[in-house]
Amino acid sequence: xxKVILGEEFDDDLREVLKDVxxxxxxxxxxxxxxxxxxxxxxxxxxxxxxxxVTIEAETYVGLSVSGHEDDVNEIAGLIAQRRSKAx
Numbered sequence: 001x002x003k004v005i006l007g008e009e010f011d012d013d014l015r016e017v018l019k020d021v022x023x024x025x026x027x028x029x030x031x032x033x034x035x036x037x038x039x040x041x042x043x044x045x046x047x048x049x050x051x052x053x054v055t056i057e058a059e060t061y062v063g064l065s066v067s068g069h070e071d072d073v074n075e076i077a078g079l080i081a082q083r084r085s086k087a088x
Contacts, residue, residue, distance in 0.1 A: 003067035004077045009043075009058040014080070018056065018064070021079045025049055 007014045027047040034043045043058040054068035054076070066076050 001067060002070040002073040003065055004073055005063040005065045006077060006080060007064055009060060009062065009064045011064065014064060014084070015058075017080050017083050018066070018076070021076055021083070022047060022049070022054075022056075025076070025079075027054065 006018065027049040030046040030048055030053070032043075032045045035041070039060065041058075041060045045056045047054050047056070049068070049072050052069045052072060054066060054072050056064070056066050058064045066073055
C-alpha cells in the first residue's frame with residue numbers, strides 16, 4: 001500500500017484533473033463518505049481500478065491524497081503531475 005498527497009484539499013483544478021485521470025483509467029466509484037469533527041472535514045471516495053481499491057481522501061490541513069496499490073498510486077500521481085505541468 002502507498003499513499004501520496006497530491007496537493008491542497010481545496011484545489012478545484014487538481015480535483016478535476018484527478019477525476020479525469022480516474023475516468024480515463026476506467027475507475028468506477030464504489031462509495032463516497034463525508035464527515036466533520038470540529039474544524040476537520042474529511043471526504044473519502046473509494047473507487048475500483050483493475051479490480052483493486054483506490055482511496056481518495058480530502059482532509060482539512062492534510063490535503064488531497066490517493067492511496068492503494070503502489071502501481072495504481074504511482075500511475076495516477078504521475079498522470080496528474082504530467083497534466084498539471086503541461087497546463088502551466
